[in-house]
Amino acid sequence: MISLSKSINILRLLRVGRGALMQRTMKEMRNGGDSLVDVEGKSGFGGGLEDVYGEDRVTEDQLVTPWTVSVASGYTLLRDPRHNKGLAFTEKERDAHYLRGLLPPAVLSQELQEKKIIHNLRQYKVPLHKYMAMMDLQERNERLFYKLLIDNVEELLPVVYTPTVGEACQKYGSIFRRPQGLYISLKEKGKVLEVLKNWPEKSVQVIVVTDGERILGLGDLGSQGMGIPVGKLSLYTALGGVRPSACLPITIDVGTNNEQLLKDEFYTGLRHKRATGQEYTELLDEFMCAVKQNYGEKILVQFEDFANHNAFELLSRYRSTHLVFNDDIQGTASVVLAGIIAALKLVGGTLADHTFLFLGAGEAGTGIAELVALEVSKQTKAPLEHTRKKIWLVDSKGLIVSSRRESLQHFKKPWAHDHEPVKGLLDAVKAIKPTVLIGSSGVGKTFTKEVLEAMASFNEKPLILALSNPTSQSECTAEEAYKWSKGRAIFASGSPFDTVEYDGRVFVPGQANNAYIFPGFGLGLIISGAIRVHDDMLLAASEALAAQVTQENFDKGLIYPPFSNIRKISAHIAADVAAKAYQLGLGSRLPQPKDLFKYAESCMYTPIYRSYL
Numbered sequence: 046m047i048s049l050s051k052s053i054n055i056l057r058l059l060r061v062g063r064g065a066l067m068q069r070t071m072k073e074m075r076n077g078g079d080s081l082v083d084v085e086g087k088s089g090f091g092g093g094l095e096d097v098y099g100e101d102r103v104t105e106d107q108l109v110t111p112w113t114v115s116v117a118s119g120y121t122l123l124r125d126p127r128h129n130k131g132l133a134f135t136e137k138e139r140d141a142h143y144l145r146g147l148l149p150p151a152v153l154s155q156e157l158q159e160k161k162i163i164h165n166l167r168q169y170k171v172p173l174h175k176y177m178a179m180m181d182l183q184e185r186n187e188r189l190f191y192k193l194l195i196d197n198v199e200e201l202l203p204v205v206y207t208p209t210v211g212e213a214c215q216k217y218g219s220i221f222r223r224p225q226g227l228y229i230s231l232k233e234k235g236k237v238l239e240v241l242k243n244w245p246e247k248s249v250q251v252i253v254v255t256d257g258e259r260i261l262g263l264g265d266l267g268s269q270g271m272g273i274p275v276g277k278l279s280l281y282t283a284l285g286g287v288r289p290s291a292c293l294p295i296t297i298d299v300g301t302n303n304e305q306l307l308k309d310e311f312y313t314g315l316r317h318k319r320a321t322g323q324e325y326t327e328l329l330d331e332f333m334c335a336v337k338q339n340y341g342e343k344i345l346v347q348f349e350d351f352a353n354h355n356a357f358e359l360l361s362r363y364r365s366t367h368l369v370f371n372d373d374i375q376g377t378a379s380v381v382l383a384g385i386i387a388a389l390k391l392v393g394g395t396l397a398d399h400t401f402l403f404l405g406a407g408e409a410g411t412g413i414a415e416l417v418a419l420e421v422s423k424q425t426k427a428p429l430e431h432t433r434k435k436i437w438l439v440d441s442k443g444l445i446v447s448s449r450r451e452s453l454q455h456f457k458k459p460w461a462h463d464h465e466p467v468k469g470l471l472d473a474v475k476a477i478k479p480t481v482l483i484g485s486s487g488v489g490k491t492f493t494k495e496v497l498e499a500m501a502s503f504n505e506k507p508l509i510l511a512l513s514n515p516t517s518q519s520e521c522t523a524e525e526a527y528k529w530s531k532g533r534a535i536f537a538s539g540s541p542f543d544t545v546e547y548d549g550r551v552f553v554p555g556q557a558n559n560a561y562i563f564p565g566f567g568l569g570l571i572i573s574g575a576i577r578v579h580d581d582m583l584l585a586a587s588e589a590l591a592a593q594v595t596q597e598n599f600d601k602g603l604i605y606p607p608f609s610n611i612r613k614i615s616a617h618i619a620a621d622v623a624a625k626a627y628q629l630g631l632g633s634r635l636p637q638p639k640d641l642f643k644y645a646e647s648c649m650y651t652p653i654y655r656s657y658l
C-alpha cells in the first residue's frame with residue numbers, strides 16, 4: 046500500500062519533465078507558489094530576494110496540500126494568472142508548453158499588451174467599469190496587471206483604490222465573481238488555523254485585515270469591505286514591490302449593522318447584527334494566534350478600516366506581541382506628518398510654531414495628533430504633555446476641552462485642554478486660530494466657506510488638509526479650498542482632485558493618502574526582519590517621505606512628491622524604516638545590509654514577464 050501523500054508525489058514526478066516551466070513550478074511550490082526567488086534572482090531583477098524569502102520555505106507536508114497546484118502547462122497555464130502571458134507567449138514557449146492552437150497566431154510584446162489594455166480602459170466612462178476591468182485583468186494575467194498599474198500609477202490609482210474602491214465595496218455583492226482573499230467568519234470560530242491553511246500561498250509576509258465596520262468614510266459594509274484589503278495589497282505590490290504571492294487579504298465577518306445590506310439578497314456576508322464583546326474578542330484572538338502559528342513571528346498584520354473602538358483596542362492589545370500596524374491610525378499619521386514637515390518650506394516656521402485644529406477625533410485625528418506631538422517633542426526636547434497643548438480636536442460634540450474629560454473615550458482624553466466649551470467648527474476655528482486645519486471625521490462638506498474664510502483671515506498661507514475618503518466624504522473640494530482662501534491655501538486631500546484654475550493661476554492639489562507610506566513601510570519591516578513596529582519607525586517614514594519633495598514640487602505648491610516616483614520613494618522609506626529597526630534592536634535579519642536603499646530596491650518585485658524556456 047502506498048500512502049496518499051506518496052502516491053501524490055509519484056504522480057507529480059511522473060508529470061514533471063514535460064518542460065522547463067514545470068520544473069520551475071516545482072521550485073515555486075517549494076518557495077510557496079512563486080518562482081521569483083529562483084528565477085528573478087538569477088535574471089537580475091529582484092536580486093536580494095533569496096535572502097529575504099529563503100528562510101520562510103515551506104515544509105514537505107505543506108508541499109503536498111493542495112497537490113493540484115503543482116503542474117501548469119497548456120490550457121492550465123493560460124488559466125493561471127500568476128504565469129499566464131496571453132499573446133506574449135513566444136513561439137518557442139508555445140511549443141515547449143503545449144500552447145499551440147490554444148492562442149491565435151499573433152505574438153505581442155508586454156508593452157503592446159499594455160497599450161491595448163489602457164486604450165480599452167479609457168473607453169469606459171463609468172469608474173466602476175474600469176475597476177471591474179482591472180480586477181478581471183488581475184485574475185487573468187497578474188504581471189500585466191501590475192505592469193500596467195506601475196506604468197500608469199497616477200491614472201490607475203483612483204481606479205483600483207480610493208475613490209472607486211469605495212463604490213466597489215458598496216456594490217461588492219453584485220460585482221462579486223471570484224474570491225480574492227480569505228473570509229473568516231464567526232462560522233469558522235475554533236477552526237481559524239485550518240482556514241488559513243486553505244489559502245494556497247505558503248510564504249505570506251503581509252496580511253491586510255478588515256472587519257468592514259468603517260470602510261473609508263462610508264461606514265459599515267460588513268463582508269463587502271473585502272475590496273479594501275484587496276486594494277491595499279495590490280498597492281503593497283505595485284508601490285512597495287512586495288511580491289503578490291506574499292500578500293494575503295482577509296475579511297473578518299462578525300455580521301453587519303447595515304440594515305440595507307442585511308436586506309440585500311446579493312449581500313455576501315453573515316446576515317445578522319455584529320457580534321461584540323467576548324464573542325468578537327475571542328475570534329480576533331484566535332485569528333491573531335493562528336496567524337503567528339501559521340506564518341511565524343515576522344508576519345506583518347495591517348489593520349484596516351475597523352471602527353474606532355476596535356481599532357485602538359486591537360492595536361494596543363497586539364502591538365507588544367505581534368508585528369502589527371494600523372494604517373488608519375499610524376499610516377495616516379505618518380503621511381500627514383510628512384506633508385506638514387514639507388509644508389513648513391512653504392508656510393514658514395518650525396513645527397513647534399504651529400497650532401493644529403482637527404475636525405474628527407477618531408483613528409486618523411488622534412493618530413496624527415499624537416505623531417505630530419511626538420515629532421515636536423523629539424525636535425524641541427519638550428515633554429509630550431507640553432507639545433500636545435498646541436493641538437486641538439473637535440468631535441461631534443464640539444471642541445474637546447477639560448470640562449468634558451470624564452465623558453470622553455480614552456483615546457480623546459490626552460487632548461482635553463483647558464478652554465471654555467465651544468460648539469461648532471467655525472467657532473473653534475475663531476477661538477483657537479489654528480495655522481493648520483485637518484479634516485478626519487469621515488463627514489463631507491464640513492469645511493464651509495465661512496470656515497475657510499476664517500482660516501484665511503488670520504493666516505497668510507493656511508494649511509488645509511481634507512483627509513476623509515472617498516471624494517464624496519472630503520471636507521471640501523480642492524476648488525473650494527483655493528477659491529475661499531483667495532488662492533492662498535496650501536491644500537491636500539485624502540482622495541485625489543484634479544488641478545484647479547483660479548484667478549488665472551493653476552493649482553495642483555496634493556494627495557495626503559496613507560498609500561505613500563504603508564507599502565514602503567511594510568517593505569522596510571520585511572527587509573529588516575522587524576518583529577515589532579515602533580513609533581520612531583513612523584517618524585523615520587515621515588521624514589523620509591518629506592525629504593522626497595523637490596524644489597520643483599514646492600514651486601507648484603505641492604507638499605507631496607508625485608505618485609509617479611512612488612517606487613523610488615517607497616525604497617527610501619523602506620531603507621529608513623529598516624535602519625531604524627536595526628537601530629532599535631528590532632531588526633532580526635542579519636547581517637544588516639550596508640546600503641539599505643540599494644538593498645530595498647533590489648528586493649522589489651518587478652512584473653516584467655519571465656522567459657519560460
Ligand SMILES: O=C([O-])CC(=O)C(=O)O
Pocket residue numbers: 207260261262350372373513514539558559
Ligand atoms: O484607503 C484610503 O484611501 C485611506 C484610508 O485608509 C481610509 O480612508 O480609511
Ligand SMILES: [Mg+2]
Pocket residue numbers: 261349350372373
Ligand atoms: Mg483605511
